[in-house]
Amino acid sequence: MKTIIVGVSGSIAAYKVCELVRTLKKNNYDVEIIMTHNATKFISPLTLGALINKPVLIDDFDKEGYKIKHISYAKKADCFVIVPATANIIGKIANGICDDVLTSTFIAATCPKLIAPAMNVNMYDNLATQRNIERCKTYGIKFVEPGYGLLACGDTGRGKLADLNQIMAMIEYCLCNKPLKNKRVLITAGPTQEAIDPVRYITNHSSGKMGYALAKRAFELGAKVTLITGPTNLDFPYGVKVIQIKSASEMFETVKSKYQKQDYIIKAAAVGDYRVKEIAQDKIKKKDDILQLELIKNDDILAYLGQHKTDQIICGFAMETKNLIDHAKEKFIKKNCDLLVANNLNEPGAGFKNDTNKVTFIAKDKIQQIELMTKNNLSDLILKELIKIKEEKHVNSN
Structure with a gap:
């Protein structure tokens, strides 16, 4: 079980840490919490301690006054995130100031580190704060940029704590090895829509979940990801360049403009095979x-x-809905793929809209059945298989 240390500093956004901690625990992480004294003015240590079922660290010494804790905490951390991070705490870290248990532990830690700022817009935009942020980045510290909106002080601007889904995405990013570092991955996802008239269109049942899961995981593995997506109801994956299209023709032209610079291309979109020859200018009565x-x-x-x-x-x-392996093998050869991921729509838990899938990998001299699993887990298997194929090609070419 990996350990995440959550540092909390004195911002009104501290109350949002409760939901982050709940999510981390739900995902089976061991969580430790360190608070500054100012943070305790915004949220009770008892509240956060109840969520992790252990004491929250506020002082560097235990009750007996002889055991220093910041080193022991730093050594067991797999990822250290400060959320929310004030201008004050960022300034201390940028300049190596360790005057409390949070800064001491953060600087002592050698694990991946992440900061999620939250403050007044003028404080965030101040040249000193921006200089401190850039200095922290040179230390290898990752940042989740704050959002734009109405702030607690009444001002409007950039300074809101980032969405918790974005923070979770960056925590997952920090925890992963990076076999796709500096690699470019192009992924298509979702359905396409072929207009009939200004009101109606032809489409399919694709939800985009598989393609979005692949984009999310490719980012976590270090890739520079471009996601070309048809219309879906999903939130865009954090850290991914997203290009929205509607029709198959739009997707085709976008893919053609991007594919040459890619290392991996994953065609997970359900692209319409046909379109209307002539789109009616007015609604068909x-x-x-x-x-x-x-x-x-x-x-x-x-x-x-x-x-x-x-x-x-x-x-x-x-x-497919029948003869899965035969049709998939034929498509693999005809389309000159390196890997084809085939699934049968009639299999329970597989196919469109589900959070799970059951597939078969078709590759050169290989047919491998993959049991039912979540699309998130399947995305990891697919990407690892593609990395393996690329490595084998490199070896054979030499």
């Missing part, structure tokens, strides 16, 4: 019992990538 639409075939994005790839590793997806 209901007249007859039968409405006939003339459809034409969309460009095959995966086939294009397979034909034009150089040293990119390309992963495709196949959704």
